Amino acid sequence: MTTAPVGHGTMLRKEDARFIRGRGTYVDDVTLPGMLYGAMLRSPYAHARIASIDISAARAHPKVRAVLTGDTLAGLNLAWMPTLSGDVQAVLATDKVRFQGQEVAFVVAEDRYAARDALELIDVDYEPLPAVIDARQALAEDAPVIRDDLEGRTDNHIFDWETGDKAAADEVFATAEVVSKQDMLYPRVHPAPLETCGAVAHLDKVTGKLTVWTTTQAPHAHRTLYAIVAGLPEHKIRIISPDIGGGFGNKVGIYPGYVCAVVGSIVTGKPVKWMEDRSENLMSTSFARDYHMHGEIASTRDGKILGLRVQVLADHGAFNGTAQPTKFPAGFFGVFTGSYDLTAAHCSVTGVYTNKAPGGVAYACSFRITEAVYLVERLVDVLAFDLGMDPAELRRKNLLRPEQFPYPSRTGWEYDSGDYPRALETALDLAGYAGLRAEQREKRERGELMGIGISFFTEAVGAGPRKHMDILGLGMADGAELRVHPTGKAVLRLSCQSQGQGHETTFAQLVAEQLGIPPDDVDVVHGDTDQTPFGLGTYGSRSTPVSGAVTVMVARKVRERARIVASAMLEVSPDDLEWEKGRWFVRGDQASGRTIQEIALAAHSDLELPEDVEGHLDATCVYNPPNLTYPFGAYVCVVDVDAGTGQVKVRRFVAVDDCGVRINPMIVEGQIHGGLADGIGMALMQVMAFDEDGNHLGGSFMDYLLPTAKECPSWELGETVTPSPHHPIGAKGIGESATVGSPPAVVNAVIDALRPYGVRHADMPLTPAAVWSAVQGRPLRTDLAIT
Amino acid sequence: MQVPAQFRYEKAVSVEHALTLLGRYGPESRVVAGGHSLIPMMKLRLAQPEALIDINDLHELAIISVERHVLCIGALTRHADLLSSALVGEHFPIFHDAERVIADPVVRNRGTVGGSLCQADPSEDLSAAFAAVRGEAVIVSPEGRRTVPVREFFLGPYQTVVDxxxxxxxxxxxxxxxxxxxxxxxRRAGDWAVAAAGAELVLDDGVVADAGIGLAALGAPNFHAREAESFLVGGPATDERFAEAARIAAEHCNPIADQRGPEEYKRHLAKTLVTRVLSVARTRWHGLHSGEKAR
Structure with a gap:
């Protein structure tokens, strides 16, 4: 690993030098002269009418410069802001509070301490209202109406959405030999990036330019939204997303705190920093999942899967603020047919309001493919249980075959490429599947509980074709710009943004591979809207599929420009030149070549160029992906369960991922490690439950548990490579694969371990108490308070 | 960012000085040692003491020693030091067992034994461990010093006899x-206990001569299971009797349902864990007395 590859291959991350020295620059590291500090007052109630807000004492605090309330913002027409799902969300509450932790007032003070002190001086008179906590009660006749701010609203219904062919699915189910059904909950969880959300806003009153340093995964989209919402001219807005300490979808949307920091800067004329704390992050920012699912799977008696039928009740919280392509209200849940060859499928999703925080698409979920994969992989195991069939054998029998690709799915997706049986067999071999089953048999005889869980997932990432995919009208295409300096060093300007994915390394390697220069000679600029071309940002595993593609294309464009310059240097026709990594040479004369560095210098020199060539090698490009990419993988998890306590120990985890061509295998493996740990977290310990009054029961890291190294086995990774046919280097996204694929593997393993007790299903998280309760035949409702 | 309310800060240079400062600032002052409970509570503004009295320089309170057949553990002893003390492990492996599952190394490096007991969290492991072995707490005041059995140290959740x-x-x-x-x-390494149990056994020719059972997070009065202990003493150290003692312990504790589990489950854990720790203690006894005939 000492010599960096010229192009793709494992190399250490260029950005780590500053991170491991503590020299990164995160939003909270930004300090400006005269900067003030904001703090947010939040609702203690899940649902309450605001009778009055008295800010006089807070305003009288000697260090307080401004206090904002919903009324202040209403005067600026900013009390409500549009969400990414076409709803509106209160920036600061005016009429009611609708979830515990909702933003009520914003104090701007000379320091953080004074800002917090002043919050305690604000007197809000709340009239508590009954709250809707259990999503399954949201549509009840007598349920309180949460969104009475919306004209004519008489219930908590948001949308109905469906996909697939209902008639065809019903027909398959009517005649199927076997139908297995299961209700399952993918509980509300939180991505919990270690860096919480925040912003430093600075409106320069002289130039009229607003600069916002902020925790965003999509700086360009944010700039456009600020322009639309606040009515500021877009060229007078600069969004800087500096080093970001994890995003996982938590930093896609715009939060009230950001808007308040901007307004705070406008009213005080000073830069204003607002940085939320851990509890604020967990309680009020974009959650994930909260899908109450009913699944049905039809098959023949010998295990040929025929169809799927699914109904989902989706808890969207108090405002419909999910971040996904606008035409997909249930995200990409429509990919729920998974990796299987079946005859018909249908799914319907109903979205409802509850008195909980808004959000819903986060935590590396690939726009809800996490929920979809969990559903189908659990259903397949439930079917295996009912048929008395080995779950590996059942999958083997039903996986799509290589010759079926590109595969048009029953719900309208076109899977680009895949060799599923190869991935499954690779994983089973790595795990020593037959041996594990033998060991399990022996252990069961001794009364010990050991479980083996399999999941096979198909992801759909790299949104997306702008014809189908946009966010509030902004098509999901990405730009890139590549400059080559006279000495052959390069600067790549990207529209996407890194929250820890290693873009500064990977994207330099993409350019290096195309131009044949060392990755260290390529500087990657990202996260600053004044410095980079437009694009939709980093989430949904889209960086490599979309920005990676445009990077390759812009580098190839530079290479073609270099060809013209080289032809002038060598006085031959461009057609007579041949490329080898790092140089153009005259075909048939190896010694004749010019390196990219020589060509770059010549491009800036007095060399006479063909008439229509203006000099320099720089190029820009925009990439509109023709399709998503479809990474996939096969996971095997082995657990031991303590029959006396219900504690689950993940003993082994085998993950075989196919994400097409790997640019930097080390970074790919790092992403997989992280996602697998996430999966263990979700499967075994993470949940945001609420009591009947709507109190959040997971508002700190004491109650909302992140997995540690002690819960993680030494990951055993394998790979297969099936290139994407439409991506310029055959790469697919990888950022979310493991988060999507691992939870069902862990759950399937635990349920398998509990087989001697006849347990067929239990909802996540499988805490010791949940496992024990499942064994007792009284499974827990994990989304509610345990009583 | 979480920031505490304003408070005064004083650094004690001796035990006498600490007591003087406590007298000066009165009931609204708090002693800070490791700070792993107090500081987070202050940042969340659940605690707003007017003054903090820092005793971290009182190194004389951080000593582990044996004096006249008594293991003495200074209140300022860090969890990590209790865990690494061979002296402690030799006489009372219960403390090493407990320390291995208390929080994480970062917390153990700073958090203190005395702080843990004074915090009196109902889930605190060391409270149960000291209750099991019938430890004593030495408390000083300007008037002098007094010794209180750990089994009488707690007045209720987050309340102790320390005035x-x-x-x-x-x-x-x-x-x-x-x-x-x-x-x-x-639920996860470093989490507070869903339930925990400790046991100490003295055997005499296969008969339980003395028994101590500590329980954490189970609502046991003063962190111990008196009825189960009484049952065990005088009877044979058999699996059956251990199971019955565990059943008695589970019956007499008073766990409450929370996100760690329903009451019924916690009672089940009381039974399971008491059985297991008694069994491990018995095995260790036989390991120490391998010359004797096993059971």
Whole structure:
């Protein structure tokens, strides 16, 4: 690993030098002269009418410069802001509070301490209202109406959405030999990036330019939204997303705190920093999942899967603020047919309001493919249980075959490429599947509980074709710009943004591979809207599929420009030149070549160029992906369960991922490690439950548990490579694969371990108490308070 | 960012000085040692003491020693030091068992034994461990020093007999020939206990001569299971009797349902864990007395 590859291959991350020295620059590291500090007052109630807000004492605090309330913002027409799902969300509450932790007032003070002190001086008179906590009660006749701010609203219904062919699915189910059904909950969880959300806003009153340093995964989209919402001219807005300490979808949307920091800067004329704390992050920012699912799977008696039928009740919280392509209200849940060859499928999703925080698409979920994969992989195991069939054998029998690709799915997706049986067999071999089953048999005889869980997932990432995919009208295409300096060093300007994915390394390697220069000679600029071309940002595993593609294309464009310059240097026709990594040479004369560095210098020199060539090698490009990419993988998890306590120990985890061509295998493996740990977290310990009054029961890291190294086995990774046919280097996204694929593997393993007790299903998280309760035949409702 | 309300800060240079400062600032002052409970509570503004009295420089309170057959553990002893003390492990392995599952190394490096007891969290492991081995707490005040059995140290959740103006300085455990063990069920490494149990056994020719059972997170009065202990003493150290003792312990504790589990489950854990720690203690006893005939 000492010599960096010229192009793709494992190399250490260029950005780590500053991170491991503590020299990164995160939003909270930004300090400006005269900067003030904001703090947010939040609702203690899940649902309450605001009778009055008295800010006089807070305003009288000697260090307080401004206090904002919903009324202040209403005067600026900013009390409500549009969400990414076409709803509106209160920036600061005016009429009611609708979830515990909702933003009520914003104090701007000379320091953080004074800002917090002043919050305690604000007197809000709340009239508590009954709250809707259990999503399954949201549509009840007598349920309180949460969104009475919306004209004519008489219930908590948001949308109905469906996909697939209902008639065809019903027909398959009517005649199927076997139908297995299961209700399952993918509980509300939180991505919990270690860096919480925040912003430093600075409106320069002289130039009229607003600069916002902020925790965003999509700086360009944010700039456009600020322009639309606040009515500021877009060229007078600069969004800087500096080093970001994890995003996982938590930093896609715009939060009230950001808007308040901007307004705070406008009213005080000073830069204003607002940085939320851990509890604020967990309680009020974009959650994930909260899908109450009913699944049905039809098959023949010998295990040929025929169809799927699914109904989902989706808890969207108090405002419909999910971040996904606008035409997909249930995200990409429509990919729920998974990796299987079946005859018909249908799914319907109903979205409802509850008195909980808004959000819903986060935590590396690939726009809800996490929920979809969990559903189908659990259903397949439930079917295996009912048929008395080995779950590996059942999958083997039903996986799509290589010759079926590109595969048009029953719900309208076109899977680009895949060799599923190869991935499954690779994983089973790595795990020593037959041996594990033998060991399990022996252990069961001794009364010990050991479980083996399999999941096979198909992801759909790299949104997306702008014809189908946009966010509030902004098509999901990405730009890139590549400059080559006279000495052959390069600067790549990207529209996407890194929250820890290693873009500064990977994207330099993409350019290096195309131009044949060392990755260290390529500087990657990202996260600053004044410095980079437009694009939709980093989430949904889209960086490599979309920005990676445009990077390759812009580098190839530079290479073609270099060809013209080289032809002038060598006085031959461009057609007579041949490329080898790092140089153009005259075909048939190896010694004749010019390196990219020589060509770059010549491009800036007095060399006479063909008439229509203006000099320099720089190029820009925009990439509109023709399709998503479809990474996939096969996971095997082995657990031991303590029959006396219900504690689950993940003993082994085998993950075989196919994400097409790997640019930097080390970074790919790092992403997989992280996602697998996430999966263990979700499967075994993470949940945001609420009591009947709507109190959040997971508002700190004491109650909302992140997995540690002690819960993680030494990951055993394998790979297969099936290139994407439409991506310029055959790469697919990888950022979310493991988060999507691992939870069902862990759950399937635990349920398998509990087989001697006849347990067929239990909802996540499988805490010791949940496992024990499942064994007792009284499974827990994990989304509610345990009583 | 979480920031505390304003408070005064004083650094004590001696136990006497600490007591003087406690007297000066009164009941609204708090002693800070490791700070792993107090500081987060202050940042969340759940605690707003007017003054903090920092005792971290009182190195004389951080000593582990044996004095006249009594294991003496200074109140300022860090969890990590209790865990690494061979002396402690030799006489009372229960403390090493417990320390291995208390929080994480970062917390253990700073958090203190005395702080843990004074916090009196109902889930605190060391409270149960000291209750199991019948430790004593040494408390000083300007008037002098008093010794209180750990089994009488707690007045309720987050409440102890240490008055404002007093300072816990030492924990003492009389050394005798015994074997002990501690086990905990947690949702994740570093989590507070779902339930935990510790046991100390003294056997005499297969008969239980003395028994101590500590329980954490189970609502046991003063962290121990008196009825189960009484049942065990005088009877044979058999699996059946251990199981019955565990059943009695489970019956007499008073766990409450929370996100760690329903009451019924916690009672089940009380039974399981008491059985297990008694069994481990018995095995350790036989390991120490391998010359004797096993059971």
């Amino acid at each position: 404002p103006g007093e300072l816990l300085v030492q924990l003492r455990v009389p050394i005798r020939s015994s074997a002990s063990a501690y086990q905990k069920v947690e």
